Amino acid sequence: MLSLFILAPLFLLFVLNLPLKPVNKACFWLAGVLLSAQILMALGHALCPWSLYPDKLGLFFVFNLVMDNLTLVMLLVIGIVSLVALFVGKSTIILEEQRFNFVSLVLACVIGMNAVVLVRDIFSLYIFIEITSIASFVLIALKKDKLAIEGTFKYLIMSAVATVFMLCAMAFLLLAAGDLSFAAVHSAFYNPANAGLLKCGAGLFLCGLLIKSGVAPFHGWVPDAYSSAPAGVSILLAGITTKVAGVYVLLRLFGSVFILNAQFQNILLFAGAFSIVMAALAALTQDDFKRMLAYSSISQVGYIILALGCGTPLAFAGAIFHFFNHAIFKSLLFVNAASLEKEFGSTNMNTLAGLGNKSPVTGFTSLIGALSTAGIPPFSGFWSKLIIILALFSAGRFVYGGIALLASILTLAYFLAFQRRVFFGKTESTLSSAGTSWALRFWEIALALITAASGAVFVLVHNNWVLPLKAIFW
Amino acid sequence: MTKELTLFLIILIPLTGVFILPLISRVSASLRNWFSFAAILLSAVFSFLLIPSIFKDGAVTVFKSLPFGFNLALTADSLAIFTAAVVSLISALIVLFSFDYISHYKHQDEYYPMVVLFLGAMMGLVFSANLILLYIFWEITAITSWRLIGFFREKEHVLRADKAFLVTVFGSLLMLMGFLRIYQETGSFDLFTIKEAVKLHPISNLTISLILAGILSKSATLPFHTWLPDAGVAPSPVTALLHAAVLVKIGVYVFARIFVATIPLNLPWQTIVAVIAGASALVSAGAALVDTDLKRIIAYSTVSQIGFIFLGFSLGNEIGVAGGVLYILMHGLAKAGLFLCAGIIEQNAKTKDVRHLGGLFSSMPITGISFLFCAFSVMAIPPFGGFFSKYMIISGTFQAGHRIIATVFLFGAFLTVLYLFRAFNLVFMGEKKSPSTVAGEGSRLMLACVAAFALLSLLGGIFIRFPSALALITAQKMLL
Numbered sequence: 001m002l003s004l005f006i007l008a009p010l011f012l013l014f015v016l017n018l019p020l021k022p023v024n025k026a027c028f029w030l031a032g033v034l035l036s037a038q039i040l041m042a043l044g045h046a047l048c049p050w051s052l053y054p055d056k057l058g059l060f061f062v063f064n065l066v067m068d069n070l071t072l073v074m075l076l077v078i079g080i081v082s083l084v085a086l087f088v089g090k091s092t093i094i095l096e097e098q099r100f101n102f103v104s105l106v107l108a109c110v111i112g113m114n115a116v117v118l119v120r121d122i123f124s125l126y127i128f129i130e131i132t133s134i135a136s137f138v139l140i141a142l143k144k145d146k147l148a149i150e151g152t153f154k155y156l157i158m159s160a161v162a163t164v165f166m167l168c169a170m171a172f173l174l175l176a177a178g179d180l181s182f183a184a185v186h187s188a189f190y191n192p193a194n195a196g197l198l199k200c201g202a203g204l205f206l207c208g209l210l211i212k213s214g215v216a217p218f219h220g221w222v223p224d225a226y227s228s229a230p231a232g233v234s235i236l237l238a239g240i241t242t243k244v245a246g247v248y249v250l251l252r253l254f255g256s257v258f259i260l261n262a263q264f265q266n267i268l269l270f271a272g273a274f275s276i277v278m279a280a281l282a283a284l285t286q287d288d289f290k291r292m293l294a295y296s297s298i299s300q301v302g303y304i305i306l307a308l309g310c311g312t313p314l315a316f317a318g319a320i321f322h323f324f325n326h327a328i329f330k331s332l333l334f335v336n337a338a339s340l341e342k343e344f345g346s347t348n349m350n351t352l353a354g355l356g357n358k359s360p361v362t363g364f365t366s367l368i369g370a371l372s373t374a375g376i377p378p379f380s381g382f383w384s385k386l387i388i389i390l391a392l393f394s395a396g397r398f399v400y401g402g403i404a405l406l407a408s409i410l411t412l413a414y415f416l417a418f419q420r421r422v423f424f425g426k427t428e429s430t431l432s433s434a435g436t437s438w439a440l441r442f443w444e445i446a447l448a449l450i451t452a453a454s455g456a457v458f459v460l461v462h463n464n465w466v467l468p469l470k471a472i473f474w
Numbered sequence: 475m476t477k478e479l480t481l482f483l484i485i486l487i488p489l490t491g492v493f494i495l496p497l498i499s500r501v502s503a504s505l506r507n508w509f510s511f512a513a514i515l516l517s518a519v520f521s522f523l524l525i526p527s528i529f530k531d532g533a534v535t536v537f538k539s540l541p542f543g544f545n546l547a548l549t550a551d552s553l554a555i556f557t558a559a560v561v562s563l564i565s566a567l568i569v570l571f572s573f574d575y576i577s578h579y580k581h582q583d584e585y586y587p588m589v590v591l592f593l594g595a596m597m598g599l600v601f602s603a604n605l606i607l608l609y610i611f612w613e614i615t616a617i618t619s620w621r622l623i624g625f626f627r628e629k630e631h632v633l634r635a636d637k638a639f640l641v642t643v644f645g646s647l648l649m650l651m652g653f654l655r656i657y658q659e660t661g662s663f664d665l666f667t668i669k670e671a672v673k674l675h676p677i678s679n680l681t682i683s684l685i686l687a688g689i690l691s692k693s694a695t696l697p698f699h700t701w702l703p704d705a706g707v708a709p710s711p712v713t714a715l716l717h718a719a720v721l722v723k724i725g726v727y728v729f730a731r732i733f734v735a736t737i738p739l740n741l742p743w744q745t746i747v748a749v750i751a752g753a754s755a756l757v758s759a760g761a762a763l764v765d766t767d768l769k770r771i772i773a774y775s776t777v778s779q780i781g782f783i784f785l786g787f788s789l790g791n792e793i794g795v796a797g798g799v800l801y802i803l804m805h806g807l808a809k810a811g812l813f814l815c816a817g818i819i820e821q822n823a824k825t826k827d828v829r830h831l832g833g834l835f836s837s838m839p840i841t842g843i844s845f846l847f848c849a850f851s852v853m854a855i856p857p858f859g860g861f862f863s864k865y866m867i868i869s870g871t872f873q874a875g876h877r878i879i880a881t882v883f884l885f886g887a888f889l890t891v892l893y894l895f896r897a898f899n900l901v902f903m904g905e906k907k908s909p910s911t912v913a914g915e916g917s918r919l920m921l922a923c924v925a926a927f928a929l930l931s932l933l934g935g936i937f938i939r940f941p942s943a944l945a946l947i948t949a950q951k952m953l954l
Contacts, residue, residue, distance in 0.1 A: 354627065426629070
């Protein structure tokens with residue numbers, strides 16, 4: 001059953017590329033159905049534990065796929081964000097050829113991401129990280145203009161460096177453990193013989209993954225890549241691709257494979273706190289909404305890394321909850337950006353003003369996204385940040401907890417500046433709306449509802465999703 | 475109807491009304507206005523209905539345990555129900571006033587839901603017995619006040635709205651840190667549990683100062699006071715709501731709730747709070763003496779009067795605390811009246827600069843008298859209500875032995891008289907300055923509202939027996 005998550009998109013990708021006119025025409029809907037099925041399966045897992053059914057298809061693979069609660073949450077987020085990205089792409093990408101390539105590449109990304117969250121050995125993990133990354137390089141460069149190529153190039157170079165780190169790390173780990181499956185590497189950590197090699201391996205892997213997740217000071221590629229990509233691609237990248245390829249792998253490896261010793265903890269805590277503050281300060285100075293969101297994304301990833309560095313089960317649960325929330329509200333904000341771009345032709349905050357009357361849906365939903373990002377109750381971002389900060393305080397990390405808490409004021413400041421410059425003001429008569437698409441409005445409202453609802457029914461979310469997560473780690 | 479249900483209704487009527495209002499506003503504008511008024515009035519009515527039983531039989535509590543100690547804990551004790559009744563009554567009158575005041579501006583469809591949400595969040599906050607629940611409602615009021623202050627959407631207005639939002643959120647983040655530290659120290663966010671726990675282990679000073687910072691920022695007390703005068707760019711009913719009914723009262727109320735009723739402050743802290751309050755009262759009274767913008771003068775006056783309330787609550791003796799509780803009522807009534815009068819003047823004379831106003835008494839007699847009555851109450855002239863509350867606080871200060879502080883506050887009270895008379899003279903007395911200031915009265919509904927506030931201030935003083943009895947019982951229960 002589990003291999004369907006990889007084989008079904010692969011099959012669809014294959015079919016789409018056959019020269020069949022009707023299939024090509026319906027490519028968005030076919031991919032949409034596939035991703036909706038993924039969302040439904042993830043949501044319905046509690047009712048019908050399909051992952052327990054025997055998996056004949058798995059015989060094709062040399063690696064084994066395993067399901068746990070973390071994977072389940074990830075599959076859900078991948079489904080939601082990719083679906084949103086797909087349909088935002090549908091209403092913003094105009095050229096027929098680009099549309100078709102876009103769908104194929106999104107499917108390739110989904111294959112990679114689904115596999116990353118399902119596999120249980122480091123080598124396969126590496127392979128699928130690369131598949132995901134390569135698909136996203138092409139996606140960023142989809143428009144083929146100068147900025148897009150520049151953004152892709154930066155990402156490509158940084159990714160290549162990260163790849164080198166990860167390959168070296170695997171060599172060390174293989175030397176020490178003799179096998180790259182999670183279980184083997186984990187048990188090798190309890191053997192004092194190769195402690196140095198293992199620490200080296202884990203450290204190199206950490207470097208590679210910090211680059212991949214775009215944590216400061218390795219964040220240089222993030223703003224360029226996110227802001228130069230087409231709207232649908234920014235959603236996919238910021239919401240999920242870089243998060244799965246970087247942050248999820250960090251969570252998985254340092255949560256349940258490597259042993260998180262005090263040195264790694266300090267590195268992660270520092271990198272997290274530094275990202276939070278530095279990126280929030282940088283976001284304050286941006287004029288372009290998408291660049292601001294990119295910096296905001298770096299800052300929010302900082303919270304997840306910070307929680308990881310804290311190292312307690314509660315902190316991990318908070319990190320994953322924040323991962324989920326971030327995927328939802330950052331996608332929402334990027335849909336808002338797509339909507340602004342489509343309607344007014346720009347995401348530059350200097351040229352936009354007082355749009356609250358002209359596009360109330362975008363204004364209102366972006367406010368919800370912004371407040372959720374800033375951790376203002378009752379939206380979902382508040383709860384995940386609260387859990388993270390509570391975990392930091394419980395672990396005695398008062399300084400980091402305090403930084404994480406007070407950095408919310410910076411987040412709020414740049415989002416208020418955004419609201420003031422774009423929506424909350426007098427309308428300029430020169431701006432005329434080209435008319436927004438109902439599809440974009442639909443996704444804006446849907447994502448805003450998810451972020452508001454998962455904040456409002458926090459207890460349900462906690463009992464059904466967060467609590468089981470705590471059990472995975474140690 | 476059980477008391478628990480009534481308690482839920484007080485909170486839920488406005489909070490659910492917010493979601494219905496946008497639908498209603500599509501049908502008819504006047505239906506929307508009356509619906510918002512009704513939502514707030516119902517809250518007020520239910521609060522008043524609960525008063526007798528709670529003062530007689532004690533608090534009503536609703537408790538549901540939730541993970542991490544983020545429990546749904548609501549309690550309606552005498553302090554909560556008294557504040558809720560006062561706040562919802564004042565808000566209802568203010569909403570009634572805004573029917574005519576706001577009728578010719580854009581964005582009314584945003585105004586009414588925001589006001590109702592504001593009041594709903596305030597009701598939720600007043601009854602919260604869990605710190606996280608309290609924090610959630612606290613931040614909702616910050617969001618709504620941000621939207622309301624920037625109502626006119628001028629660039630500068632929105633900047634000031636942002637300032638108010640950022641200052642209060644900064645304070646509340648410090649406060650949240652304090653709350654989390656309380657959780658570390660006592661193992662609970664529930665006020666009842668904390669109350670028992672602190673009897674054994676006192677709360678650390680750092681925690682107290684963090685929470686205090688949040689409270690001071692919300693109540694616009696020195697050194698976080700500058701956002702409040704700046705927020706005067708909002709429509710006048712909104713400023714009235716911010717100053718008299720909801721926003722700044724939140725800080726005072728939470729101070730009473732946490733530092734009087736739950737974690738009693740020790741003597742050094744009492745003195746620190748009293749000194750901060752005294753400095754705040756004097757500095758802002760001085761600012762009110764020299765400012766030329768009518769709404770800013772009244773705003774500084776709020777900062778100054780809030781100092782008195784903090785003093786009352788910090789004393790820890792019965793008469794002082796009772797004075798503080800009574801002050802919430804009296805100051806709310808009088809200050810709402812003053813701001814609404816200022817709103818009428820601003821709208822009809824097209825300016826709020828006192829240098830360009832003058833001689834308005836002949837053309838606006840009812841506004842003038844209402845302004846004067848409300849000013850008398852703030853100045854503490856007997857027999858107006860404000861006299862009794864201020865008297866109780868000063869007498870409590872002497873009783874606690876703080877002679878110097880009491881003298882400082884007496885001087886502050888004297889300054890109050892000065893700046894309010896100055897404002898009244900400049901606006902209503904003297905010669906008419908320019909033809910543009912020949913202004914008529916406001917609409918009947920607006921006049922009725924300001925007159926109601928003026929009369930309530932007077933009646934509250936004449937029939938002081940009833941509110942002061944309630945305040946005394948509240949104080950006794952809080953200090954238990």
